[in-house]
Amino acid sequence: MTTDPYETRYHRAPCGLLTTTTEGIVVEANDTLLAWLGRTKSDVRGVSLASLLDPSSRIFLETRHSQVLLLQGRAEQVALTMVATDGTAIPILMNSAVVDTGETPLVHSAVFNATERLAYEQDLLRARRSAELSGQRLQIMHDISTAFGVSTSDVEVGDAVVRVAREAFAATAASVLLIDDDGVLQPVSGTNPLWGVVAPIPSIRATDREIVITADDADVTFPELAAGLRDARLEAMSVTPLSAEDRTIGLLVCFFGRTREFDRGFLELQQALGRQAAQTLVRVRLQRDLEHMARYDQLTGIANRSSITETLEASLDAAAQAGEPLTVIFVDVDDFKSVNDAFGHATGDEVLRTLAERFRDGVRTGDSVGRIGGDEFVAICPAADTVAATTIAQRILQLAREPIATAHGALELSISVGASVYSPDAGSPPTADALLNRADDAMYSSKAAGKDQALVR
Template identity: 30%
Template structure:
């Protein structure tokens, strides 16, 4: 009897339809209910409404089919209104001719707190992992993009040139590199200040990016120089692309007074695999840079196209 009364868990007996016939002191102590107040009442009445639903739709059904249930998580309502998380084991047995349900109730407060803390720790870990992932993506982006303009930087340009050269070499399709240097930027930077000069570079970069197509990668090469890598573009197509970017560079800028204007001298280096050996990325940039200087010497604000192994063709 003492073992029943002072067992380390709550013990109850009920009829098959859930009416409490016996309860121990441990259950009374945990819940604050006296045996006089709950004996003869339904066990389900001691549960919260959600727990009642689980008890009636799961426990009762499984108990009737298998004769036992194990570690069902429920919530009991204590006499003072508190809610007590519990785990319930129940088994059907016979006491002489009468059939009884023996119920063991375990206080799951510590387990619930542990699971809650575990869940919070897992969420914190996931959030921390997400923050680290975002930071890594930001660092990777910053490593490959110019901080002022958001365009690809020289590292990404080199990477992209290597990719496009390898692809052109495999496919036999041409490519062009457009080298663009701003005309009129130095007076703006010198007279109006470097802060305004940075605004001009950012605005020009945004304008250039706005007319770039999916096959064209726009990069800031340094200072007021920009490079566009163009897939599947021979010399003629490269000239058309260069004119598109030259026209965009001449668009009036909101960041400077109307007395100042910016244009672009543009050089194009085009390579067709069928017409010559594969150049290196540095060779393409050098040829495009030299073509850009030819445009400056010819009067600025124009395009010069050079086919690798060919001759310069100053444009308008």
């Protein structure tokens, strides 16, 4: 069976991901969260979220968090404490949003382990008590928090890191490099005078602590950098790992044109900057994933009901203003229940993923495809008249007929297709619901006429 890339990312996400009912009953939890708690899926499914929290967090969840979530549809940066099976208290920050799937509303939450954040705050308190930490450095820490608080993308986080690093450490240049999906360090922000030299050095890339390389010792410790430093007229450079959840996701590299003292305060400040940057990157990426989850079907990766409805309304308005036709295609898999009954829901899910891919291949570039529930799919095709609608529908029919490889062998299925065409010369445009219902009716007419065919209205 083909592994679902989305499911893999879900379970291996660097933060906990949790799905509950609006009553707080756990529906799903990813592997990261289960590992923190020392529990299995069967341990948490069907239990209340409150039962996984310490007493004070339970009270807050039930008296405050749940009410805010139901009234506003989301709750962000909620501080709670979870309890692992061995009794370990795990401080967390939780961002939650109610997602209307078209059936039963669910609550999707991103759970961030705040242990490192607490350690960071303790580091900051110790730093404040230290006579070596000047008021300027305190201002720098404030600047870090302010800059990161408004960052919404990898590039914005990188830009903030570079700006703060250059000001805080009086660096000649600074660069942020992040590890991409292929495991390659890529420049994201700033200037790297030694790009092409720094990134490939394994000992630098694999560092799990702050390191400083001066021009005097480069010949011995990092000979690959010696010539580069001399050519760029640099006296030193520092490398700070950006690490979260014991995993390095990038590097901050600062370059210095003048000799300076790299004291303990310097290294601690770089460490704090690197830790905060990594945590912000995790937050930004998980927020992006949550937004994706709210708009796309988790099984197939195509648009969900709410997203495809928004697209249909916008497309209908655009078609009416431009005086162009618009086609809505409604697809239902014939006898899909028999697949689940005979081979199980896992095979049924595999079939739906394959059909979703084929439907995307069957429509044109610029068309939209979504799953609105069960084995029902919708395609929105701008500027498609009756002739184009017929061509697209027939192409989808043909693709659906091709055997689908499963763990139980190749399955041959068919679909019933109904298409509804809005023509600008037919008078006032229908509502999005009316156009969709007309395509739905056409699909049922196709099914009643013998299935495995398309009807265009």
